[in-house]
Amino acid sequence: MNIDVKDPVLARTLLDLSQTATINDSLKLGKAVLGEIGGINRLHKANVEQAGFAVLKAPDIPSILIETAFISNPEEEKKLNDDAYQDRMAEAILSGIRKYFAKNPPLAKSRLARLD
Secondary structure (H helix, E strand, C coil): CCCCCCCHHHHHHHHHHHHHHHHHHHHHHHHHHHHHHCCCCCCCCCCCCCCCCHHHCCCCCCCCCCCCCCCCCHHHHHHHCCHHHHHHHHHHHHHHHHHHHHHCCCCCHHHHHHHC
């Protein structure tokens, strides 16, 4: 994201607007992935949550952190060591990502170029 604005207040406002839109997109992406994971595993929490991790703060790209299980739980640790379970989990995550992008396609590069 390139904000070449001399006014710092305007630059901060534009960045805040961009981050708000990205957070909303991240929540949509998380909901799509969580819905798919719920089809193969009991969910610890039914809703997407937000956290202040640095890796989740990109202002221009949706980002999610996926917790697939707790290794402190012996049953869940056993699942994590199972190749078939790992494959099902990976497929569920991929399916959620595909569903998100089917409903929210990224802007084409040519359209982005016109917005700069």
